Structure formats: structure tokens, C-alpha cells
Amino acid sequence: MLRLVSGRVSGLLARRVTPAVCTSSARPASHGHAPDVSPAVDMSRPMYWDRRDVPLPDRPFRDELSAGDKSLKEKEKGSWKQLSNEEKIALYRLSFNQTYAEMKRPSAEWKTVLGGVFIFLGFTGLVVWWQRVYVYPPAPRTFDPEWQQKQVQRMLDMRVNPVEGFSAKWDYEKKQWK
Amino acid sequence: DSGTGLHHCGEMFRAVFRLSATGARTPVATRCYSHGKVESDEEFDARWVTYFSKPDIDAWELKKGMNTLIGYDLVPEAKILDSALRACRRLNDMASAIRILEAIKDKAGPHKDIYPYLIQELKPTLTELGISTPEELGMDRL
Numbered sequence: 065m066l067r068l069v070s071g072r073v074s075g076l077l078a079r080r081v082t083p084a085v086c087t088s089s090a091r092p093a094s095h096g097h098a099p100d101v102s103p104a105v106d107m108s109r110p111m112y113w114d115r116r117d118v119p120l121p122d123r124p125f126r127d128e129l130s131a132g133d134k135s136l137k138e139k140e141k142g143s144w145k146q147l148s149n150e151e152k153i154a155l156y157r158l159s160f161n162q163t164y165a166e167m168k169r170p171s172a173e174w175k176t177v178l179g180g181v182f183i184f185l186g187f188t189g190l191v192v193w194w195q196r197v198y199v200y201p202p203a204p205r206t207f208d209p210e211w212q213q214k215q216v217q218r219m220l221d222m223r224v225n226p227v228e229g230f231s232a233k234w235d236y237e238k239k240q241w242k
Numbered sequence: 243d244s245g246t247g248l249h250h251c252g253e254m255f256r257a258v259f260r261l262s263a264t265g266a267r268t269p270v271a272t273r274c275y276s277h278g279k280v281e282s283d284e285e286f287d288a289r290w291v292t293y294f295s296k297p298d299i300d301a302w303e304l305k306k307g308m309n310t311l312i313g314y315d316l317v318p319e320a321k322i323l324d325s326a327l328r329a330c331r332r333l334n335d336m337a338s339a340i341r342i343l344e345a346i347k348d349k350a351g352p353h354k355d356i357y358p359y360l361i362q363e364l365k366p367t368l369t370e371l372g373i374s375t376p377e378e379l380g381m382d383r384l
Contacts, residue, residue, distance in 0.1 A: 116345075116348050117309075117312055117313060118309050118312070119308055119309065119312055119341050119342060119344070119345035120304065120305040120308050120309055120338055120341060120342075121305075122305070124337075137334075140334050140335075140336055141334045143372060144331075144336055144371055144372030144373060145372035146372075147336065147372070149374060149378070149379055152336055152340070152374055152379055153379055153381065155336050155337045156336070156337045156340050156341070156379075156381070158337065159335075159337035159338065159341075160337060160341060163344065163376070163381045163382075164344040164345070164347070164348050164376075164382075165376075165381065165382050165383060165384055166384060168348070169384055
């Protein structure tokens with residue numbers, strides 16, 4: 065769970081280049097490592113990655129071709145009209161991992177983000193509520209309804225803001241609010 | 243020649259599509275640069291057509307050219323793409339040809355009318371070389 069969140073956070077913070085770890089490129093096998101560690105990628109050799117702004121990566125996706133792939137590659141040297149749609153797709157998939165549509169597919173990450181935001185907001189609300197009950201001191205006596213009534217009466221007697229504000233809204237003849 | 247034929251299509255289609263100025267044509271003459279020679283759109287197009295037209299272009303040059311071109315804030319003109327697709331043919335690289343078509347569709351962004359227009363312009367070349375569009379192969383969907 066923690067690893068998932070950190071992965072999402074780094075995705076939000078920086079635009080990650082995630083090179084597809086191609087199964088066919090030669091590199092030392094990592095035995096005996098912790099299960100979370102992905103196999104080491106040899107960064108000194110040309111790498112493959114799916115990026116919208118780099119349409120043709122440094123190397124094809126599949127380096128090692130089966131016999132069937134090789135014969136397809138031979139057929140590619142001839143007229144492309146001889147190739148069926150499936151063969152064209154197969155040639156594409158040899159060179160590339162994801163299509164642009166697959167690269168650009170939307171994820172459900174926004175739900176995680178929004179959910180996380182609400183969870184933390186809710187938790188904060190609970191903390192504030194607990195503080196209200198257990199931490200806040202009693203309210204000053206000036207908040208009591210009786211005190212407030214006397215305060216209003218005193219303000220009216222003093223004619224506070226008589227033109228446009230407080231006392232202007234009080235009808236002194238009828239002794240009620242306008 | 244795309245010059246005269248394009249004018250009656252409206253101001254929207256220009257020799258090179260400037261994505262930042264949506265729709266409107268920005269004449270070269272009124273640009274204000276502090277120094278340096280300004281390359282016109284025709285010169286830009288011609289330079290790139292020449293680049294991809296090199297008869298013995300190699301795979302690296304094709305990749306470098308396309309990646310650089312896609313890095314610019316524009317959708318390449320049909321004649322540049324035509325030259326690039328023919329370079330793919332010389333390199334026997336069908337996959338890259340399809341990838342290039344995907345890339346320019348993505349490059350057009352919200353301007354949904356650019357890609358169909360380019361495909362229409364490239365149709366003769368696509369038919370001649372036997373290149374299928376991603377739509378024909380069903381690769382534009384997940």
C-alpha cells in the first residue's frame with residue numbers, strides 16, 4: 065500500500081519516463097533479491113520508452129526475434145501491399161510496446177486523489193470536533209444570551225451607527241426592529 | 243504544390259500549422275525578432291523535406307528527424323510527412339510509418355480537423371506504398 069502511494073506521488077510530482085523493461089534485452093538476472101525490486105535495467109545501452117513526444121525510441125521494443133518474426137521482417141522488405149492487417153499490426157508490436165491510444169488512456173487515479181483528499185478533510189474535521197469538546201475552555205460570559213440582550217440595548221441607547229448601520233434599523237417609536 | 247491550392251480552403255490551413263495561434267494566420271513580415279534571420283515557413287518545410295529525402299538515410303537519422311520534428315510547436319506539413327514516410331519505405335520500416343501517423347494525430351491535439359486533412363493529402367502516398375492508417379488497423383482504439 066505504501067509503495068503504491070509513493071509511486072502515485074512521484075507520478076504527480078514529476079513526469080516519469082518509464083522505460084518498458086523488455087524481456088528480450090540481455091542483462092544480468094537478479095536472483096535472491098527482495099520481491100519488490102524490479103530487475104536492473106542497463107542504462108548504458110539504448111533504451112526503449114513509450115512517450116508521446118518521442119515517437120521513435122532509441123531501439124525497437126523487441127530485440128530478439130523468433131523465426132516467425134524474422135520471416136515477417138523479410139517480407140517487410142518487399143511490397144507492403146502484400147502484408148495483411150494482422151502482419152502490419154505484428155510488425156508494429158515488434159517495434160513498439162504501446163500504441164498512442166494505449167499511452168494516452170485515462171486512469172482512475174483521480175478517484176484515489178479525490179478520495180484521499182476527502183479522507184484527510186474528514187479526519188481533520190474529527191480532530192477539530194474533539195478539540196472543541198476536550199480542549200477549548202468555556203466560552204466567555206459575554207456570549208451568554210442575557211449579556212447579549214443587555215449589550216444590544218446599550219448599543220441602541222448609545223445610538224451606535226444611527227444613520228446607516230445598527231441603530232438606524234431600530235424603530236425608536238414603536239420599540240422594535242424596522 | 244500546396245501554395246495556391248490551399249488559399250481557398252480558408253485561413254485555417256497554412257503551410258505549417260502554428261498550434262499556439264489557434265486558427266489565425268500569422269504573417270511572417272510582422273514578426274518582431276530582436277536579431278537573427280527569420281526562416282520562412284517555406285524554407286522550414288523545404289529543409290525538412292530535403293532531410294527526409296536523403297536516398298541513403300539511416301534509421302538513426304529517421305528517428306532523430308522525427309523526434310525533433312515532433313518536438314516543435316507545429317504539425318508538419320503533408321509534404322514533410324510524405325518525405326518521411328518514403329524514408330520509412332527505403333528503410334523497410336512499416337512500424338515507424340504507422341507510428342508517425344499516430345504521432346501527428348496526437349500532435350494536432352484539440353484541432354480535430356488537421357489529421358483527417360493530412361490523411362486526405364497523404365492518401366496517394368499511403369496507397370502507393372501500402373501503408374495502412376492506425377484507424378484502418380484498429381489501433382486508434384484501446
